[in-house]
Amino acid sequence: MNVSEAVREELGEKHVYRVSGFTCAGCANKFEKNVEKLEHVIDAKVNFGALKITVYGEASVQEIEQAGSFENIKIFPEKQAVLYEKDPFLKWYGSLLISAFFLVTGFLFYYLYEENSPQTIIAFAASILIGGYSLFKAGLKNLIKLDFDMKTLMTIAIIGAVFIGQWSEGAVVVILFAISEALESFSMKKARQSIRSLMDIAPKEALIRRNGKEFTAEADDIEINDVLIVKPGQKIAMDGIVIKGISAVNQAAITGESVPVEKKVNDAVFAGTLNAEGLLEVNVTKRAEDTTIAKIIHLVEEAQAERAPSQAFIEKFAKYYTPIIMVIAFLVAILPPLFGTGSFHTWLYQGLSVLVVGCPCALVISTPISIVTAIGNAARNGVLIKGGIYLEEMGALRAIAFDKTGTLTKGTPVVTDFINLEESLTDTELFSWLAALEYRSQHPLASAILKKAELEQISYKDVIVENFTSITGRGIQGTTNGETLYIGSPALFTENLSMKLPSVLQLQISELQSEGKTVMAAGTAEKLFALFAVADEVRENSKIVLEKLQGLGIGKTIMLTGDNEATARAIGKETGVTEVRSQLLPEEKLKLVKALKAEYKKVAMVGDGVNDAPALAASSVGIAMGGAGTDTALETADVALMGDNLSKLPFTIKLSKKALAIIKQNITFSIGIKLAALLLVIPGWLTLWIAIFADMGATLIVTLNSLRLLRVRDR
Template sequence: MNDEKEKDDSCCTNKGCSSELPKKPKELKFKKSLDLHVSPAKPATDACCADDSCSATSSNETVLEKLSETAGKLGGYSRESVKQKGNARTYLIEGMDCGSCAMTIENHLKSHAVVKQVSVHFAAGKMTIEHDNSVEDIIKEVSKAGFKAALMSNRRTGEAKLDKSSMNAVVLSGVLLMCGFIGSYTGVSSLLINALYAISIVLVGYKPARSAYYAVKSRSLDMNVLMTAAVIGAAAIGEWFEGATVVWLFALGNIFQSRSIEKTRNSLRGLIDLAPPEAYVKRDEQLVRTPVEEISVGDVIVVKPGDKIPLDGAVISGDSSVNQAPITGESIPVDKHAGDTVYAGTINEHGSLEIRVTKLVEDTTISRIIHLVEEAQEQKAPTEAFVDKFARIYTPIVLLLALGVMVLPPLAGTGSWGDWFYKGLELLVVACPCALVISTPVAIVSAIGNAAKNGVLIKGGAFLEAAGRISAVAFDKTGTLTEGKPKVSQVIPEEATQEELLSIAYTLEEYSAHPIAKAVADYVRERGISTASGESFRNLVGKGVAARIGGTEYFAGNLKLFLELHVSLGELETRIQSLQQEGNTIVIVGTASTILGVIAVADQVRESSVRALKGLQHSGIRQVVMLTGDNKGTARKVALQTGVTRYFAELLPEQKVDAIKRLQGEGHRVAMVGDGINDAPALATANLGIAMGGAGTDTAMETADIVLMADNLEKLPHTVKLSRKAIRIIKQNIWFSLMIKAAALILIFPELLTLWIAVISDTGAALIVILNSMRLLRFKGG
């Protein structure tokens, strides 16, 4: 940060800080319906102060109490989200190629008293239903509506297979259609030709007609209803060839659509099949091959080099490198030693590992990712919800128009009944907004699947759209931009050699649990310097530690401790102030009369954070902001190292909320990135909450809108680019669908449109929309 940045209202040095934020307390809604009521912080003209006296005067108790409540609620939410309630079951549904198909199934099942609740999700190809009758009864009812259902197991494998009978029917129907067409030019009896056309219609029109019956019965309109009406109408006016061509093209188009949509729905099958179904369990020094469902927490499993790890656990013996890309998206294998955590579905690359199981198969990280992603695919984005509402209004209106076209002009004497009836049939075929309805959900499912394979968990279409529209990203500093693990940055001996200084410091700090003390002890230990013999250890709360070494009492602590001891700092005082301004925490080592030296400790900036921030700026993010509770000097140093465009320092948790609101007040859509519960208020206030390190944190996986599974930010630019690409593709799909519909409607009245061209325009547009959306599955983010 340079001086100009400081003058730009990002930080202040005066004590009279005041805030321009609203003073009225505002209820803060936490994602997942967890409420936090945050009182405004002490007014401050800026987001940070260099003076210690600048602190919030509003009560912190409200935030802390609510955070405590939130933490309690999170556990309950986590379990409820994974477990099914009562008699609720989930089924895979095959054959849905339009959003209105889902509505038909829903309405049909709701009419049965044994069904308490049902929800069918077109994009995910799934149905969640609570019922009292048998699974077979539900499958039978779904088949009546013209679709196939199968109970979804916890460990399903493989992709949905294309129904071969449907393909055979289409082929045979096409042969009969072609025979009839050729026969009409070779003098064959018109009765025989029409019979061939009729058989062709029945072969591929039976299923749509059955689905149409149940759609009408359940008071919903879908493409099956409109297509069946068009074919019956064409046969009624003697246009058997037109009717047969329409239904054959419709069936062929449905097959291609179903194949494409199933490929999108199956985009996560690779994740599901990552974890092996069996593991080698160590029992009395014997290795027993055991299904993972039969393995309990605490069992010891052995994973050989090259094998996939079957369950989450902790390494108890062995050293190896593990490829964690399936979970975290990290391209570089991670070294694992005794005590380290490993995840199901990751690959053991080198040495053999003995692992103590910590989670059952249904609770592993990979299982939770799959569950949450599938749950996300079922949630409608704002654009999708709008399109669905539009389609529900649009389709009945066009149906009424079609009836009007069939009846009103002939009654007015402006043409024959046959001509206007045919135009009405064309309008019926054009009416179904199939391409428009699937334009959004297929794109969202593809994008969420792509993100999951890259170690990013997006909780739903709404959050995908939000990520594509953000203009500012705010980061917590400690543990997000920095390692969160302080390390020794400088050693300054004064009245002792460096080795003597470090030996005494090691003796004093060795048994302290404070992160700064641990950093000093680790630094000395790595250099092989031994401790001195100490006794009478004392902990000086808020100041440091003391102990007697060789009959002399030594101290290690902060500047405040040595000022109280009245020890002269001499020229070191200026050096210490300079180090503090650069973001270092100072540990002074000495006696009651002499300073032996100074050790500077600082949190280290993550290299991955620097790369991620550059990637965000290249993605068009205008403001990259850092929020921290640290002092101004530390904030400035980290800002210079990472390249953030703005920083807010010396913030309490509720003041981070104020900083987020301030950015929003400036017109930004803000994403907040954090890794701890102390960031919960800011994550909730932001337009988008992003947590990192989700692979090791159940809370992060449940509470944030987007979770970066790896403990770094490198996948954040990919997420932003993917989200923006998804929004562009959704807009392309919507405009393309509307233009095709408009063109088809215009061509009806100059008699340039035929029924079979109308079918091609509808099914063709839907197929193009699906294929365009599937590009998101292969998006690399370059």
Template structure:
């Protein structure tokens, strides 16, 4: 069966989304359907037209489109879309005036209230009656029974007020949910719709969906980059904040990668297209965020199970309130039927059901806008409970690249320029990463003269290289290749105590000096660990394949409390399991490539640099899109705040319902109080969740 995905406008509650999904499934030509409430999308398996889908969503005036439509700035729903609320309110005021003038029983008075209920509650009542006939008990079913019951017992004013307040509640709720979805919608609006493309020496304006791999795209200063690609001409600073969360623009030149949705700030660029628009990093982020927002956290799964029993229970309680006092205790039938109807209204599960998903949608969308991809509510919730974080060393705490830290000359007769000129000449012939560190340092800091010819060059595996330069025999490599005196050996030991790898060079067996090389620690690593400590992360652990001296040194410099050294990738996985047994839930931070087994084993796997690697996006539960460790404390704060808000919302929703229901005992519960309690609870849990939008990196 064919499968199509459509964007839906107007879904404001999870129960309405479920109703829409069921209605679509009822279409004869549809095999299956699945609504993603967070992303406001529906995936349909089978054959259905947009008209059929909109008919299925007519109960909430849903509109359906194949392509995402960019929105104008969000504002509270306009007068045009809420005319029924205004008209219903006018009829209510007329009815109240006639009530005073003509009396409650006059047909004209009743007609005014009936018009108010019909105009304001047409969609509510038509949907509720249809669900009642199908024995589907949701929020609108309960409201419909309450309004019809109020009309039957002659409570016209309160029936009309319930309809109007419910309509206002839905309008405000729809606005609030749109705000919660605003983060992902802003991502979808990042990339331009069209681009200038040079194809076959011809310049043309194309829709981004028609751009092919291998095309050349022209980007002028101030324009957004439409596709992922490689710069082939020009250079510029690129604002990548939308993708990686980096606050500082990044300089890009030829043969460097750029991403769709980023902003070209000042230079002219020509970019060779590497990926189709639907395969770009931005497209992958949007897809993963949409899926993540629909992924239910354990708290939401509990609420869904609870609501399945809660709604029928409310129906039974309302029936009991309406019948038991008049039947068994001879009390007023009209009074207690009214109380039963109020119980139905106040018992609506809307606030409870929406309390968790609105927080998850907001948190995941907000994180994505700040360069952090959280792949589901379960991971968001799990991270908030983590007290132990394990870090890979290479490429995570360190930059993953050997860099010269210092050097020391043992022969005063030679200059640094002479030392590094000979070192450069030899190491330029080697492919070893340490050799590259020396040649780069010589280029950047000391300089070197014209390269001399090297004869009798020899590479000694695992130790170093030798060769003859200007009739002198030079050796450069591990200290084990040389006979060192006590002073030289002390210098080597001191460098090693700092976690550095030592390289020594000699000329004709005369030791000239040493170079200390280390994988440079990321500048933000120490600050990141300090912030985690303030967040009461009780234990931080460094996992590395390096020897103990290096692991100890780096842990001490950064502030990590524990280190485990000389670990192979498979050993890291074992250590993660041991840490779980000792300390409970743990998070693992790595580069997403050789750390994949450990990342998968941890309760929450966090990958660095997701924007550049598909592996990180696929293997990790959370991806820091930029190579920025400072995003980790922000993500921890966001997850904990989201977890607290979910708990607050659940407690608040249940407490509000319980307090309102207690008013039944003295007979004080009215339809007015019931609808205000339900509406207030729904709006407050939504607004509480929207506080997550204010949390900044």
């Protein structure tokens, strides 16, 4: 059954559970189908990577667990912590070790006595029964129901081996299949660790102040407006705003930044980050389940449920693959003896070997383990990829469009040039007057002047300004020290005040404007006192990032902005984008993204996750900057760069390309080794040993190949 998300939401009956007991991806798919068949269940969706199942409809815990009885699956409420990794070693591998002991004993008896001696057969039989108990339990149930999965194939093959007297090979098949499953289980645990480690980042309790009293409280019991008291060396338990203290906070767990960030009063801090130096008091702004780290964990878990195109292909392929293998095995066992080209015993053995080599373990695990590993590695490095489909899309990008403000630039204007034209006034005196006037202005550029005054510790708040007036579209004016001062664009002085500017000043203004800066002038109605330029600074790493992207095969990088052409051209030249489009309205940006997509097919749009939402939505992948600071970015973007750091973009594309390459390698190798082994049937060379080594070897190789994604670093 394939029910759309919209229909599911209309049904309203949604229950999410954590799952314990999965041993393989194929078992997870079977569990999903079994739950879907329950009487009052509309649909079910298993998230193998996050070990969760979402059930749409009504079903009791007992009914759902019964649907997974073939694997002894247990389910728990989503909010309940499940310690998957804490089971003792012997519980997981005890039967495998005992089975291996009897296998070795069997071979010892084989050489001491003879192949079919009672001692040898008993030892091999014990190895088969102990090591294959869970396999046979599931396989025989499936066989009765005519449900042919990989465990059914293996059960038939082992029973067949015993039937024709191949006790030793039957025992070896059991052991190697158990090792193969253990490898698959281990590899998925390893892949999940990147995500599971996020769950342990935030402390479970914290020292808080509530109603004037200080006490230690569980994180789940901490309320909004409680005050966290965070000592040096402690982790911050909740999202909040600093109300007292200054410190350096290591935010690597959230943003991937390796360098601690200074935090002072009114700065935001996140749960799970480490307070390195000073004592901080933090006003809690979110409950435990709403913190940034909680949202990251939830979204990363959900991301694993989104099947990538390659994963969907494999699942569809495996659906037809297993029955085809059954038919081939049957034909191999029956046809040659009927045509007199060999004994029934010989070709039955070959048919059983086909069943074993046809086991699709490696093929089924090849894609999900790569996706889970890559998404987990990205999350650990401060990048949230919200599904396997976006992981694959990122690896196939051919063009990237950038919003200018806050993406290629810092998004905050700064004073870049200050030219004092009045010899009788010092720079400090003149800037103090300018700041005093701008302090009363609401213009966006005023913040740049005030920021420079505060940075250089220039006093301006005690300067008396009278008759302050805003001149619409031109600037401001006010009286200080008995003199009326004007601040505004050069046009304010040349047009409103009819001042004739010397050619030298006109040249200076033109040069500054050609550099993409906004030029302001200050003075009286008779003469200019100063020129200053304000600009949105380009990020220090923008040019390096663009160079890295070109090195990764991104041939087209285009900057989209609503700024004027001169500013856009100057910033485009400084950053190194291949094309600049300026003076754009949001709907024009949307049209451009659609045009890029038509030409290049795979196109990303990078913005702040709040503005330009239509363009972000229209792209193949919408990438938001600064996801740690905005809920909107986390919720709307396909990929969120958690820190306000553009350098994470090349890392993400490199990781995605590597994941795509590894998925293709895994699929090609898994199918190739099966075909190669099956060709050995023609000369009659295929044995159970070769079959199981081909299957287990393929599983081991695709597993180790996928885990290489953990080694991709942000460099």
